[in-house]
Amino acid sequence: MAPSVQTINSIRSIPFLALACLNAAAPLTPSSMQWVNCSSIDPEMPPALECGQVQVPLDWNNVKSEHIAIGLVRIPSSNREKLGSLIYNPGGPGGAASDVVIAQASGVQAFSEDLVSNFDIVGMDPRGVGLSPRIKCDPDLYNKRNAWFPKDETEYDAMVQANKDLWESCERLTGPLLYHADTIAVAKDLEAVRKALGDEKLNFMGASYGSQIGQTYAQLFPKNYRALALDGITDHAQSATDTFVTEVSTYERSFERFAEWCDENEDCALHGEDVQEILVRLVDEANDNPIPAPGCDDKVCRSNMNGYEILQVTQNGLHFVPVIEPLSAGWVGLAGALAQASQGNATLLSSTSLLAQSEDDPAFAGPAISCLDWISEGNSFWDLKWKMELGRTVAPVTRGVSQSYQIQAQCLGFPKKPTNPQQDMTVKNEGQPPIFLAQSKYDPSTSYVWAENVRKSIESVAFALRDGDGHTSYFLFGELSKMMDEYLIKGTLPSNHTVVKT
Template identity: 30%
Template sequence: MHTRPSPRRRTSHRTPDARPRTTARLLAPLLAAAASALLVTACSPGAPPTSTVGTVDAALAALPRSTPSTLTSYYAQRPNWRSCGVTGFQCATLRAPLDYTKPGSGDVRLAVARKKATGKARPLGSLLVNPGGPGGSAVGYLQQYAGIGYPADVRARYDMVAVDPRGVARSEPVECLDGRRMDAYARTDLTPDDAKERDALVAADKRFAESCGAHSARLLRHVSTVEAARDMDIVRAALGDRKLNYVGASYGTFLGATYAGLFPGRVGRMVLDGAMDPTLGARELNLDQTAGFEMAFQAFAKNCVRHSDCPLGGKGTTPARVGDHLRAFFRELDAHPLPAGDADGRKLGEALATTGVIAAMYDEGTWGHLRAALASAMKEKDGAALLALADSYYDRDASGHYSNLMMANAAVNCLDLPPAFTSPEQVEKALPRFEKTSPVFGEGLAWASLNCAYWPVKATGEPHRIEARGAAPIVVIGTTRDPATPYRWAQSLSRQLSSGRLLTYAGDGHTAYGRGSACIDSAINTYLLHGTPPTEGKRCS
């Protein structure tokens, strides 16, 4: 999804423990009833054009097979590995050109980490992992989860490797607001009641964008997904691998698919879990995610009322009525924020409470925690637990420091696609559609979609198909009730890819591999270890 939950800003895989964290996954770490998400077919009057699945003519073109001489020095690098941070892990730094159209005019430093294969059998090379975002630290994900939590058989045969994409975490991070100003940004009211509140929201988005432009001017034009994918090919060469083996979750699927489109002949064993659809424009992505989070909330609501501690209604209460109760609670917080026992004096207002609820929608394993947090806020007037959920989403620590997750997230999203809206008037025209799509979250997610309107750098990307003709089989995993990356996105991406194989998980939550399905895990482990992809149309539950 995104900074202030505007849907598409932050999509990322959650680790299986389902604790509400964010970058070891964004989500993944960050980390409902109907199986299909809203199909978007039209725009509101006055909106910038967006693309609909099946109507996008442009396809990502593959780069030449041979490496240009201007890039030889980058491809000839060899990492100088050193021990780092966590026992058993090694780190190195590689260079990539800041601007691929002008190699030699400046470099970007890329942070790379690995954990060597643990087994004695013939190694299978490197397996790159990415948890999503954009903005999630792949290095952090490797050290906190993938390097120790992936199946032992996979870790025995592969060197587990991660690279933080340019602008993220250890790879020359995009910088914008300091902690105090991020606190103010995170609590900005996303459901303005009048012109004054609307102007305050617009001003907050402008301050965020201007701050990013002031502090990261050198990077902002060069943090696109295409550039990050090209960086991965430099990493592949530096590791000595002929082909790239890769597991990407959530936004990591877009990064992996982009790599496949650019370098189809260099694709090894590739898994794209919780897929994004590159043919969609920003508004369509946001509307689809709005529908996804509403679907997840409906599933949560049905589950909540079965428990005696549900503060939103008892047994027999309909999901719609549960939503009414939650919206009423949000309205109360808008007028009277709750104390949260925060050392910096922050209170729980409507915006942060909404973020906390959305954070818990990524994984059904967090629903019990959300029930308790809502009960504490609604009955005991203590907002601490919901505020902690919101902090996990924003990747804010107890000292008030934010990682650059949300800053990189906006920088990549605003460069990859033209903005969903270019003015508050366009948002207002689209509000009825967003609110119909999600009575609970629609209004806030519509206004949050305005964030790229004031970005200091013009978007360089457009919606497009990715075909990757000539690539080895690519496994695309879709979860039928995934709130952040709706199932139809996986269906679309698997159809676009000339060698795509769709693997379906019939269930809830964001992403599927490593989240408890023996059927999914067995199919992916077999593919990674033996190169045999799942049969076309395989479903797991």
């Protein structure tokens, strides 16, 4: 679901067309590949970074179909006794692993020194994303404000038509890749990359939606991994309604804890105030009259924000309690942004939700992948109306706004049925190394409930819980991060019922 690492805007991605020259120079096959120094392609890239590609079928059901090039970056380990490659995915869907690895190579810590020493750190961008061939759409249609919470059938029909217009542009600009980017295809690409890297077994770390990639890989190739560390767990077996209720519940509880934190911390710009009441009033006012964001100009970010947009960015703002540069301004930053908006200026909130800038903007991949992976369970205004009412009942402050709801609304009008809908996600890996699940107790996006469901669906599994807030845990570099490192490097497992504070 919600990504644990959004595109790091301060780090430039290598242009795909420039990376594509690797094919002309040295054709790659799933059984072998070559690396080049990324700075030879783009002089601004960190000198320690290497770039490569692996050719895979566009359609894994027809391996003789045209091939596409999966883009990779890596930081090679200088340790002669290294354990091979560690492939990383940051979530999303639509998050580019290359952004995170480039950030690490540029001096922003994303991985511990122990991991960097023991593994080649590899960022594999899933098909449709980053350095791989991208999902392309019309940015003007994507940026057009849509009534995701329609008041009547007229607004609903307009929303669905706007969706259809967008998806038709994506089909025209992207071609058949638009319908071959589900998580099953990504997991098969991951296996092809493992083989091309020459690793006997897969080492993988997946955050948020990346945990679904890991689960799917383990279903398909249960004997081909050495270590799968999954952080912030998604559950692809729940129905659309159950997924929605679970996510909005965890968002609501997370915001309650944010309000409690504000009561206890003078660093909170809303300290001493009724934070939940402020959000309710702010959303009501913004839905009546969008709040100006004078620091935005409708080119990079919206020049005003309505209430539902405020609730969307607030959920993302809860992802990290501490400030983690350049990833998150933390809860202090969220409090400041809400305080500013309550005074009539939504610039700080709007600037965290950027508009699409081009036909290959990173924003398009997530919705497209989601429409291939999730059945919405509704195709009428009244279906959506009752879903909205359910959200308000379960979460009266945050009102059902969530990534789950956004997927269900935005995929109405998608041209084809999901190719990888919700399904039994049992992993039959008895006798294989346990898969490590790491989960925070009060995650605003990926619920502890999902993690428990997934834990019970995997035959060989280890589980550890962080008794704390925020989405995913590895970037906090606390106790749970160290446990993940120990698992990935040594195979060390937590004891049953392990609960840590950091």
